[in-house]
Amino acid sequence: MLAAPGAAGQTLPSGNRSRVIVQFRGTPDVRVITGHGGTAGRQLPSLGAQVADIDASALGALARNPQVASVRLDHPVFPTLERTGAAIAAATARHEYKLTGKGVGVAVIDSGITAWHDDLYLTDAKSPQASPRVVHFKDFTSDASPRVWTSDQPFDEFGHGTHVAGVIAGNGFDSDGARTGVAPEASLIGLKVLDGTGHGYTSNVIAAIDYVIAIKDTYNIRVLNISVASGVFESYNTDPLTLAARRAVEAGIVVVASAGNLGRDERGEIQYGAITSPGNAPWVLTVGAANHEGTEPRGNDTLARFSSRGPTAIDMATKPDLVAPGVGTESLSDPHSTLYATYPHLLLDGTRSTPYKPYLSLTGTSMAAPVVTGTVALMLEANPELTPNAVKAILQYTAEVRDDEPFLAQGAGLLNALGAIRMAEFFASPKRGIPEPGDTIENEYIAWSEHILWGNNRVIGGMPLPGANAWATGVTWGAESTGTGDPVVWGLKTGDNIVWSTRDDDGIRGTNIVWSTRDDSDVRGTNIVWSTRGNENQVWNTNIVWSTNIVWSTNIVWSTNIVWSTHDENTAVWGTSDDGRALWSAVNGDTVSGTNIVWSTNIVWSTNIVWSTNIVWSTLDADQVVWPAPAIVDNRRRVGSGS
CATH class of the missing domain: 3.40.50.200 (Peptidase S8/S53 domain)
Known part of the structure; x- marks a missing residue:
């Protein structure tokens, strides 16, 4: 996102056009866009926004316009x-x-x-x-x-x-x-x-x-x-x-x-x-x-x-x-x-x-x-x-x-x-007892997981019921409570009448599943997901640097040999060429490092707009996070999460 506050201080190259979404503080005004040399496109009434095509050098001034709340790149999908x-x-x-x-x-x-x-x-x-x-x-x-x-x-x-x-x-x-x-x-x-x-x-x-x-x-x-x-x-x-x-x-x-x-x-x-x-x-x-x-x-x-x-x-x-x-x-x-x-x-x-x-x-x-x-x-x-x-x-x-x-x-x-x-x-006409938690598929008995992933918790040890407030429209999946402040309830703990909910203190809700290693005993409440088992030493850390010179193609078909490349011949091709396996680039042929995924510096996102350098993604220490840059801020979806 190009944010008006702090947008001064960075000059963008002239002559390169950018497709952006301009969100206004009030009613969208096409004159604001045309006044900066842009062309207005589709309106997005639900956002109070207007799509625009504009010279990259004018983006900073557009973002600083008092009528403008934000300017985001209209990213490729x-x-x-x-x-x-x-x-x-x-x-x-x-x-x-x-x-x-x-x-x-x-x-x-x-x-x-x-x-x-x-x-x-x-x-x-x-x-x-x-x-x-x-x-x-x-x-x-x-x-x-x-x-x-x-x-x-x-x-x-x-x-x-x-x-x-x-x-x-x-x-x-x-x-x-x-x-x-x-x-x-x-x-x-x-x-x-x-x-x-x-x-x-x-x-x-x-x-x-x-x-x-x-x-x-x-x-x-x-x-x-x-x-x-x-x-x-x-x-x-x-x-x-x-x-x-x-x-x-x-x-x-x-x-x-x-x-x-x-x-x-x-x-x-x-x-x-x-x-x-x-x-x-x-x-x-x-x-x-x-x-x-x-x-x-x-x-x-x-x-x-x-x-x-x-x-x-x-x-x-x-x-x-x-x-x-x-x-x-x-x-x-x-x-x-x-x-x-x-x-x-x-x-x-x-x-x-x-x-x-x-x-x-x-x-x-x-x-x-x-x-x-x-x-x-x-x-x-x-x-x-x-x-x-x-x-x-x-x-x-x-x-x-x-x-x-x-x-x-x-x-x-x-x-x-x-x-x-x-x-x-069963939800339509619940009967006494619980459904058999498994099915026979192609002559194999398939056991149900009997869990849900609520927020960052694996919820086990109970059964969801149709009357639970967790299913109400307006309750965000993963929330600890409803809009009225009541604890979220999913159903019943299997075998007794204890409510299966966020207020249960006996371990039913489970613990955070994202930031620790798996306990192979697999008992209720274990920390599950960030695995360091076997060859999966892929623990999230502060060393992943997302950056640069990556120009997004307009012919994007994942798993079909599409090349995502740059003008730098030393930068490896970014694309897919092996049975749908995504290939990410590494700068200067560095495909050996086991800790740093470095692409380059000075990201170019299809419109030749330079956004920032030395971007650290997902550090555990907020003081180390360099994104967004203090000048023009880009809260875009980070490319590389392509599908």
Whole structure:
């Protein structure tokens, strides 16, 4: 963020244009922007803000204008790319509970959705009774006024959003049901924020979220999938993108976001702290990726190597919330899209005769998030009264813990759609006793985790109940108390009548799970997540320096050999080239150091604006934190938390 106080004293180069979000103290005034040589773009009424294109040299003066509260870069957002239904027991749940997602509106903020794929109709697309399930569509890649709520014709020249939509709600028509999505009769609302190269801006996503809130009652939108992301540059308590997601959650919409694809560093070693925005916010349901290893049984499932790990940058919150299959996901293709043309080796035939290959295999947390989104649609069909907090609690409580992974990697565990739907039905009509805490999936008994990750605590030893105040709309996930000051209550301690809540003093709530090593005795209340087990000596420290000369490409597709590079030939390429493994750059070829991750000095963020030097991220001593610089302040999402 470019803040007016203290903005004097730094001169920025002239001749380079910057796309920024200008937040006003009162009503936005376009004359303030044009008076500094800028061009006004989209309005963001929920922020009292205006998007602008302006010369970099004028940013300091604009930030000091008394009418201006803040100036933030309008950061790039990008897709978060990577035998799903059987592994999570979605097909079993649909059969046993007669659920399809019918009547539940699912909004998809992405690159768009194709208008015509056979799998996105209620019946054969060639039948006179055919009914498309993309019931509404809006394109946000132009600077059209968000107040003009007219439906655009669905399209997707990139192809990412179509794939995501198929994971959620494809009906498998072109594969005779073999590649059916999780909720095959859900209604889809497409919000296009990425162009044909997979490039977009934060302001697009914010405008799309606000639009979803405005039309939610018209289309019964209950869940929103965001498989696009940006880096984390400021606290989720001030970031306009995460706050937009919060408004959606407070409106009763479950917001599901991908965790990111930065689980490994440039040496292929585990790294922590790269959850992307808006998935870094506690009110968002953040999904990492698991690898089903090509089999339907879950016994050999592993965490995907690329899946981002917590804690979150700046706020140090526990993430992800859970993981779901996200490797080799087979879903819909669009033959007119960039992905279709670029990756012919990933295209798949259906079982019916079609003039194109109707399916595409992709990998990434982008593909894991819609698996959870589809599951949420089934849960809400089973029990429409569920709140976003209740949905998250049920998903975490019924997830399967993978014993070989720390909780900052897997969250509460691996998604169990069958258990989540069974628990959702229990919430609708609770009976005496507790549900059997496990399910048989592909002939394997899968035990529930029987825990939730509330804030930075692993809450175990009890069972969530539908009447608990923790699920109330307006209660922030992880809070110690409600808005009225009452202790948060989740349910009952298993086996007796002790309330399972923040006021329980016998250890049920657990202790902080982020800053210590794991106790392998795994007893109630242990410190869990910051693991130093085995080769994972990746303890958070003060030596990670985020910096420099990194120019963000406009063609951002993670896990698809996209190069993030600089003009400095001594700086290693930043990109991905190995089965979705994210590669981060190291300056002057320094890929040996085990403590410092140094990129360079003088960050250049796509608009050639130099923001600061010697940036220390996440020190334990506040006096050592150099970010933000005393001159122009950039509270941007730190890039490097890409998905």
